[in-house]
Amino acid sequence: MAVFVQKFGGTSVGDPQRIARCATRVKQRVDEGHKVVVVVSAMGHTTDELIELSARVADRPSRREMDMLMATGEQVSVALVAMALEKLGVPATSLTGGQAGIETDGAHGRARVMRVRRDRLDRELALGRVPVVCGFQGVSTEGEITTLGRGGSDTTAVALAAALQVAEHGGCCEIFTDVDGVYTADPRLVPSASKLARISYEEMLELALLGAQVMHPRAVLFGERYGVPIHVRHSQRPDEGTMICRETPEMEEVMVVGAALKPDLGRVSLRRIPNNPGVQGMLFEAVAKAGILVDDIVQTEFGEIASISFTVDHGELADVKLAASQVLDRVGTGELAIEIGLAKISVVGTGMKTHVGVASRMFKALGDAGIPIHNITTSEIKISCILGKEHAKRALEITHEVFGLDRLGSRQAATVS
Amino acid sequence: MAVFVQKFGGTSVGDPQRIARCATRVKQRVDEGHKVVVVVSAMGHTTDELIELSARVADRPSRREMDMLMATGEQVSVALVAMALEKLGVPATSLTGGQAGIETDGAHGRARVMRVRRDRLDRELALGRVPVVCGFQGVSTEGEITTLGRGGSDTTAVALAAALQVAEHGGCCEIFTDVDGVYTADPRLVPSASKLARISYEEMLELALLGAQVMHPRAVLFGERYGVPIHVRHSQRPDEGTMICRETPEMEEVMVVGAALKPDLGRVSLRRIPNNPGVQGMLFEAVAKAGILVDDIVQTEFGEIASISFTVDHGELADVKLAASQVLDRVGTGELAIEIGLAKISVVGTGMKTHVGVASRMFKALGDAGIPIHNITTSEIKISCILGKEHAKRALEITHEVFGLDRLGSRQAATVS
Numbered sequence: 147m148a149v150f151v152q153k154f155g156g157t158s159v160g161d162p163q164r165i166a167r168c169a170t171r172v173k174q175r176v177d178e179g180h181k182v183v184v185v186v187s188a189m190g191h192t193t194d195e196l197i198e199l200s201a202r203v204a205d206r207p208s209r210r211e212m213d214m215l216m217a218t219g220e221q222v223s224v225a226l227v228a229m230a231l232e233k234l235g236v237p238a239t240s241l242t243g244g245q246a247g248i249e250t251d252g253a254h255g256r257a258r259v260m261r262v263r264r265d266r267l268d269r270e271l272a273l274g275r276v277p278v279v280c281g282f283q284g285v286s287t288e289g290e291i292t293t294l295g296r297g298g299s300d301t302t303a304v305a306l307a308a309a310l311q312v313a314e315h316g317g318c319c320e321i322f323t324d325v326d327g328v329y330t331a332d333p334r335l336v337p338s339a340s341k342l343a344r345i346s347y348e349e350m351l352e353l354a355l356l357g358a359q360v361m362h363p364r365a366v367l368f369g370e371r372y373g374v375p376i377h378v379r380h381s382q383r384p385d386e387g388t389m390i391c392r393e394t395p396e397m398e399e400v401m402v403v404g405a406a407l408k409p410d411l412g413r414v415s416l417r418r419i420p421n422n423p424g425v426q427g428m429l430f431e432a433v434a435k436a437g438i439l440v441d442d443i444v445q446t447e448f449g450e451i452a453s454i455s456f457t458v459d460h461g462e463l464a465d466v467k468l469a470a471s472q473v474l475d476r477v478g479t480g481e482l483a484i485e486i487g488l489a490k491i492s493v494v495g496t497g498m499k500t501h502v503g504v505a506s507r508m509f510k511a512l513g514d515a516g517i518p519i520h521n522i523t524t525s526e527i528k529i530s531c532i533l534g535k536e537h538a539k540r541a542l543e544i545t546h547e548v549f550g551l552d553r554l555g556s557r558q559a560a561t562v563s
Numbered sequence: 564m565a566v567f568v569q570k571f572g573g574t575s576v577g578d579p580q581r582i583a584r585c586a587t588r589v590k591q592r593v594d595e596g597h598k599v600v601v602v603v604s605a606m607g608h609t610t611d612e613l614i615e616l617s618a619r620v621a622d623r624p625s626r627r628e629m630d631m632l633m634a635t636g637e638q639v640s641v642a643l644v645a646m647a648l649e650k651l652g653v654p655a656t657s658l659t660g661g662q663a664g665i666e667t668d669g670a671h672g673r674a675r676v677m678r679v680r681r682d683r684l685d686r687e688l689a690l691g692r693v694p695v696v697c698g699f700q701g702v703s704t705e706g707e708i709t710t711l712g713r714g715g716s717d718t719t720a721v722a723l724a725a726a727l728q729v730a731e732h733g734g735c736c737e738i739f740t741d742v743d744g745v746y747t748a749d750p751r752l753v754p755s756a757s758k759l760a761r762i763s764y765e766e767m768l769e770l771a772l773l774g775a776q777v778m779h780p781r782a783v784l785f786g787e788r789y790g791v792p793i794h795v796r797h798s799q800r801p802d803e804g805t806m807i808c809r810e811t812p813e814m815e816e817v818m819v820v821g822a823a824l825k826p827d828l829g830r831v832s833l834r835r836i837p838n839n840p841g842v843q844g845m846l847f848e849a850v851a852k853a854g855i856l857v858d859d860i861v862q863t864e865f866g867e868i869a870s871i872s873f874t875v876d877h878g879e880l881a882d883v884k885l886a887a888s889q890v891l892d893r894v895g896t897g898e899l900a901i902e903i904g905l906a907k908i909s910v911v912g913t914g915m916k917t918h919v920g921v922a923s924r925m926f927k928a929l930g931d932a933g934i935p936i937h938n939i940t941t942s943e944i945k946i947s948c949i950l951g952k953e954h955a956k957r958a959l960e961i962t963h964e965v966f967g968l969d970r971l972g973s974r975q976a977a978t979v980s
Contacts, residue, residue, distance in 0.1 A: 162619040196639070202579040204646040211649070214657045215642035218635035222613070225632035229621040232628070240631045245706060289662060 148317035149271075149310050150175050153185040153281065153303035157324050158381040159223050160190035162230075167382060169230035171322065172276060176236055180317065181271050183310065184238075184278045185303040186227050188219025209254035213283075213293045217242070220280035220299075228278045238276040241266065243292075244285030246277060247309075248302060250292045257284060257292035259301065259368075262309035279306065297362020304365045308372035318375040318389070321361060326380035327387035328353070328360055330551035331405045336543055340555025342403060343386070346393040349403050352494040352528045356406040366390065393496050396561060401497035401504050402549040407542045408490040409535060410460040411441065413520070414470055419480035421452035428476065429454065432469040438462045441490065442523040442530060455521065457532060460486065488520065489538035491545055492530040505529050511548040517541050565734035566688075566727050567592050570602040570698065570720035574741045575798040576640050577607035579647075584799060586647035588739065589693060593653055597734065598688050600727065601655075601695045602720040603644050605636025626671035630700075630710045634659070637697035637716075645695045655693040658683065660709075661702030663694060664726075665719060667709045674701060674709035676718065676785075679726035696723065714779020721782045725789035735792040735806070738778060743797035744804035745770070745777055747968035748822045753960055757972025759820060760803070763810040766820050769911040769945045773823035783807065810913050813978060818914035818921050819966040824959045825907040826952060827877040828858060830937070831887055836897035838869035845893065846871065849886040855879045858907065859940040859947060872938065874949060877903065905937065906955035908962055909947040922946050928965040934958050 152175065154168045168186075175182045196215050200207050207215075224240035231238035247263035270277040281299025284292050294301050300321060307319035328350065331339040345353075347370035354363040360378055369376045369390060379387030419425055426445075433440055441457040458466050467484060474480050498504050505522075508529055512519060517540065521532035533541055546552065569592065571585045585603075592599045613632050617624050624632075641657035648655035664680035687694040698716025701709050711718050717738060724736035745767065748756040762770075764787035771780040777795055786793045786807060796804030836842055843862070850857055858874040875883050884901060891897050915921050922939075925946060929936060934957070938949035950958055963969065 162616070165620055199579070199639075200643065200646060203582055203643045204650040207642075207646040208649060211642045211645045211657055214645070215639060218638045218642075221635045221638070222616075222632060225624075225628045225635075226617065226620045228628045228631070229617060229624040232625060233621040240628055242708075291659075 147179050147181060149181045149183070149312045149315040150317040151183045151185060151303050151307040151310065151312060151319045152322060153299060153320065154187070154227075154322045154381060155299065155324070156187040156190050156193070158322055159186050159227060162226070165226050165230045168227060168322070169234050169236070171381065172231060173234050173236050176276065182276050183267060183271070183306055184227060184276060185281045185299060185306065186220060186223040186278065187281050187299040189223050192219040192222070210290065213254045213291050216293050217280070217283045217291045220282055224278045224280050231276055231278070236276055237274060238278050239270050240278045241280065243280045243283035243302065246279040246306070248284035248305065250284035250286055250294065252286040252288060252290065252292065254290070254292055256295035257286070259284060259294065259305045262305055264309045267306070267310065297364050300362045300365030301368055304368045304372070304374050304376065307374045308368070313373055313375055318377050319369070320377045320379060322379060322381035323360065324381065325360055326383055326385055327378055328358065328390075328404070330403065330554055331542060331546050332407070335407060335539060336405075336546050338552040339546065340552055342388045342555055343558035343561075344389040344391055344397070345403055346397055346496050347390060348393065348496055348527055349494050350390045352525070353404050353406060356492050356494070357408055358404075358406065361390070398497050398500050400495060400554065401501045402493045402495035402551065403554065404494045405542055405545045405549070405551060406492045406494070407538055408441070408492075409538055411457045411488040411490055411532070412460050412463045413455055413457050413485040413488055413532065414463070414466050415453060415455040415483040415485070416470060416474065417453045417481045417483060418451055419454065419474070419477060421447050421450050425473075425477055426454065429470065429473045432473050433466060436465045436469045438466055438469070442521070442532070444521055444523065457488065457490065457521075487535045488532050489535045490530050490532050491538065491541045492528055493545055493549060494528050496527050498527050498529070507548060508545060511544050512541055515540065515544050517544075564596050564598060566598045566600070566729045566732040567734040568600045568602060568720050568724040568727065568729060568736045569739060570716060570737065571604070571644070571739045571798060572716065572741070573604040573607050573610070575739055576603050576644060579643070582643050582647045585644060585739070586651050586653070588798065589648060590651050590653050593693065599693050600684060600688070600723055601644060601693060602698045602716060602723060603637060603640040603695065604698050604716040606640050609636040609639065627707065630671045630708050633710050634697070634700045634708045637699055641695045641697050648693055648695070653693055654691060655695050656687050657695045658697065660697045660700035660719065663696040663723070665701035665722065667701035667703055667711065669703040669705060669707065669709065671707075671709055673712035674703070676701060676711065676722045679722055681726045684723070684727065714781050717779045717782030718785055721785045721789070721791050721793060724791045725785065730790055730792055735794050736786070737794045737796060739796060739798035740777065741798065742777055743800055743802055744795055745775065745807075745821070747820065747971055748959060748963050749824070752824060752956060753822075753963050755969035756963065757969055759805045759972055760975035760978075761806040761808055761814070762820055763814055763913050764807060765810065765913055765944055766911050767807045769942070770821050770823060773909050773911070774825055775821075775823065778807070815914050815917050817912060817971065818918045819910045819912035819968065820971065821911050822959055822962045822966070822968060823909045823911070824955055825858070825909075826955055828874045828905040828907055828949070829877050829880045830872055830874050830902040830905055830949065831880070831883050832870060832872040832900040832902070833887060833891065834870045834898045834900060835868055836871065836891070836894060838864050838867050842890070842894055843871060846887065846890045849890050850883060853882045853886045855883055855886070859938070859949070861938055861940065874905065874907065874938075904952045905949050906952045907947050907949050908955065908958045909945055910962055910966060911945045913944050915944050915946070924965060925962055928961050929958055932957065932961050934961075
């Protein structure tokens with residue numbers, strides 16, 4: 147008898163019919179003789195509707211009151227899912243985040259899980275009941291209702307799975323979503339993309355940061371820290387999805403597990419500025435204050451003179467231009483250049499740590515295709531190239547092909563079985 | 564500096580504009596230098612929508628899960644009202660029933676308030692903040708979310724007012740609603756009905772049981788038990804409403820404070836049955852099992868033979884007929900008779916305790932108008948007459964007039980000022 151945590155997102159519980167299907171999914175695991183804890187998000191568009199409602203009442207509602215409001219979304223879901231389970235003859239108990247023992251700090255709207263007190267969950271499980279827990283929320287030590295911010299329900303699920311030691315009990319954390327797993331590339335862009343049977347936490351984290359919507363980076367980090375196996379799978383289809391787990395020696399054999407495309411980037415360059423950490427600090431402080439997320443940063447130095455380039459989403463360019471100009475005014479020297487129409491192609495794989503030649507293989511393939519590369523940034527398990535937007539889709543296809551990603555899914559699946 | 568509890572019903576917080584008006588109302592009291600605790604119901608039709616949603620998921624959801632679901636309605640309201648107050652510069656903190664210290668028994672869907680722990684409320688008030696509390700809900704000693712059933716928000720308000728000893732602090736419990744007070748009769752039926760400046764708990768209780776929608780009987784009982792002055796007033800108008808309070812000597816001067824009409828009743832009579840408490844027990848047990856609310860009961864005895872008559876709403880007649888027939892079958896003797904097209908006119912007043920001739924004055928007035936009375940029931944402060952439905956409206960008008968109720972409101976107001 148294993149312990150499973152099953153998480154269903156907002157789309158999966160979007161209406162009574164879908165809720166019934168989720169309940170059936172839970173019942174299957176229970177019928178197999180396993181213990182199950184369910185985590186659910188707010189139904190479909192509930193979160194957006196509540197935000198809109200609050201906007202009609204106040205311009206700048208406090209974070210505490212927003213949490214009080216938002217937490218109702220998941221509470222509606224858990225009650226309905228518990229009712230649907232009971233209807234199928236599966237004893238179930240809905241629990242708020244607080245009732246389920248999820249203790250957070252007091253940072254409303256972006257609280258961190260500090261601790262999970264598992265006594266209530268244990269009690270329900272011992273009674274043969276399925277606890278159905280509100281995702282995305284917890285309770286602070288002061289008894290205040292808090293929410294965990296974006297991706298919070300995934301984090302709740304992984305945190306409960308860690309507390310219940312599902313790995314030690316032969317189970318895992320199942321994330322049911324509207325895609326059937328993690329792909330080597332976005333299948334809408336690369337039709338030959340293959341579904342991965344497994345991926346390491348590190349790789350998943352990089353892909354999530356590159357925009358893979360399948361799981362929130364915070365939840366992946368949580369899974370890595372506590373070694374929780376996370377199974378990402380489709381909520382309405384029975385197929386196996388992708389297991390996110392610790393790196394194994396055989397995973398290191400694979401140099402690249404995924405390729406990603408970020409479209410519509412612009413590059414901001416500050417040239418001929420003093421080579422002085424104070425100037426950089428001033429620049430990125432101004433950019434952060436404007437609420438702009440900066441992508442890759444490249445700095446080049448020539449003695450006392452330096453240049454800094456960084457990429458941002460197209461939509462941010464106007465704000466960045468303003469912030470950067472003000473910094474240049476204060477510095478009193480330097481030039482500002484803005485390029486638009488860029489994109490970023492990245493490849494990710496833990497195998498890069500032990501394999502050489504990944505970067506050169508990628509550059510050669512792009513070069514052979516006549517695609518110029520504007521900028522290169524690398525991390526231990528990632529290589530990114532900035533290039534012209536007009537080449538982006540083809541660059542993604544070439545990269546995907548050169549690393550044999552279209553066949554990776556089936557190769558992995560063969561190893562697993 | 565007095566302490567006020569202000570309760571706003573579902574219509575009063577039905578949309579962002581109305582919520583803003585409620586907040587203004589609260590701010591007025593705060594600006595007068597008083598401490599205020601706010602209690603709110605779920606917005607407008609939220610409760611009905613949640614019930615409908617649950618019905619689409621399960622036929623017979625458990626009461627516990629219904630409570631979990633329903634409690635979200637008030638939680639949305641408190642967050643929005645707190646936001647609206649903050650927008651007006653009034654520091655406010657929304658609280659769930661549990662956070663506000665409302666402890667109940669574990670009877671989901673119809674829980675009783677066992678205790679109010681006022682430490683959180685005291686803390687917020689000491690900080691100069693307005694606690695905005697979810698009506699209708701509490702938390703059981705096991706930490707489960709409970710709801711108080713119909714009229715629950717009124718009960719929450721009165722319970723908090725009792726715990727905060729508002730009367731001792733020169734305040735009261737203000738119930739803001741969509742009527743501007745308690746009238747001597749339903750103004751839609753009797754246009755000359757006058758608004759009462761005050762009414763005793765006992766009288767209000769009788770009127771509430773007779774169908775006056777203005778306050779729930781349970782909340783009135785609670786107010787009586789703890790001596791909480793309850794001010795019923797209109798949420799959008801500044802006028803004084805009606806104060807529900809302990810009986811004073813001058814209130815006893817008034818024989819009758821209100822007249823009420825219950826339309827569409829049917830009378831069920833069991834004739835020639837054994838005069839034996841066991842038969843009555845069997846009958847009312849069967850009726851209660853069928854979920855039927857019985858109105859007045861009249862029993863007549865002739866030695867070993869008895870007759871029992873009772874009135875029920877028209878809609879219940881088919882079920883009652885079935886239940887009563889089964890009882891007669893078991894008893895083996897007696898006849899069943901059903902009359903339809905009846906109504907009930909009642910007058911209420913604590914003055915009846917010390918004045919004689921109230922009943923005879925009512926009967927004479929109805930007799931003079933040629934209206935036959937089928938049945939009469941009385942309590943210490945109430946007289947009810949069952950009569951033909953076709954005479955009901957006129958009987959109400961006559962009764963209202965004969966006791967001078969159209970002038971009672973202004974006479975009371977004169978005494979108050």
